[in-house]
């Protein structure tokens with residue numbers, strides 16, 4: 001079965017086409033700057049030359065049409081007809097308390113995702129545009145949605161509730177949901193295979209550090225706590241997001257600067273984090289480069305970012321009364337040896353004995369970066385959210401055919 005995996009954002013759309021016979025990727029690609037007349041499409045077939053194009057792509061419908069054209073393209077295509085694609089799997093960031101697992105898209109599910117727009121205004125509307133675009137361009141093909149929040153559905157009440165008036169939870173579903181669940185699920189289960197222990201007895205801390213970042217305490221294979229909350233803004237300092245701040249700052253700044261709630265939200269999501277403190281860049285590579293050249297803003301941004309991740313890991317050791325392994329994943333977690341070393345050197349108190357040489361090795365494979373005998377093992381595991389989405393989609397569609 002061939003499955004198309006779609007991750008639709010507000011102005012971008014990433015895709016991968018899988019052949020589920022051997023879980024191989026036939027092609028992947030991305031469309032950026034959707035809504036502009038200079039949108040960029042990059043299509044990368046596994047065994048054929050890449051295709052790059054700049055053109056007008058005004059909405060997600062046109063974007064999916066372009067993706068379909070690429071997949072069947074005489075020179076760059078990987079299938080002869082779009083009817084070879086038997087299912088589509090979508091990443092959906094917010095499933096609220098409606099979904100604790102992946103589901104087949106039905107009119108009810110679409111209404112469910114739409115009812116959660118308020119809880120993920122930057123993400124869910126874009127996902128719905130992706131789903132509609134696939135319905136139009138691949139009529140009759142079953143679609144499945146895989147939620148970032150689903151893996152965190154096991155968090156206990158004491159973890160997911162906020163100490164706020166109860167009516168806010170009852171009326172508006174104000175509670176912690178957590179995100180990046182597909183990634184935390186994948187890397188924690190790969191990590192468990194490295195530990196010579198039954199999954200039920202494992203305590204693993206997973207650090208998904210990309211543009212957005214979150215740390216999860218995974219106990220017995222289940223999410224116990226995670227650093228993101230009702231929205232992907234809570235927790236760590238991120239590329240452009242503030243993460244945790246004193247909530248009283250928000251009304252204070254709104255009053256002082258004369259801004260409304262939308263602007264305040266925009267500031268916290270898009271103009272904070274590494275970018276704000278470094279004075280320009282949200283990219284860890286540039287932050288480290290700047291720091292090495294003596295840039296004070298980059299140095300402070302790096303130190304704050306590192307400190308907040310380390311503090312979160314420490315908190316989850318306390319939350320689980322111990323830890324067997326720590327996992328680093330996603331863009332920064334997989335690639336920044338410098339950042340991993342800064343964090344791990346200061347966790348020696350709890351039995352982390354990092355091997356600086358192993359830490360430096362670059363590879364696309366899961367790998368151990370602690371010395372033999374380190375009481376807590378540390379692993380770098382490349383995440384693969386798309387593979388999890390393809391597997392769930394495959395399972396659900398197979399079942400629905402029975």
Ligand SMILES: Nc1ncnc2c1ncn2[C@@H]1O[C@H](COP(=O)(O)OP(=O)(O)O)[C@@H](O)[C@H]1O
Nearest residue numbers: 209210211212282283284285330331332335336
């Ligand atoms: N070699 C590297 N060293 C440090 N950071 C890197 C490196 N390569 C990529 N990154 C970081 O990874 C981030 C993107 O991570 P990714 O997980 O792809 O994010 P997202 O899925 O949220 O877009 C970039 O912002 C960049 O800072």
Ligand SMILES: CC(=O)OP(=O)(O)O
Nearest residue numbers: 093179180211212232
């Ligand atoms: C939920 C979330 O923060 O996703 P991303 O890291 O892809 O922005």
Ligand SMILES: [Mg+2]
Nearest residue numbers: 210211212330
């Ligand atoms: Mg990501």
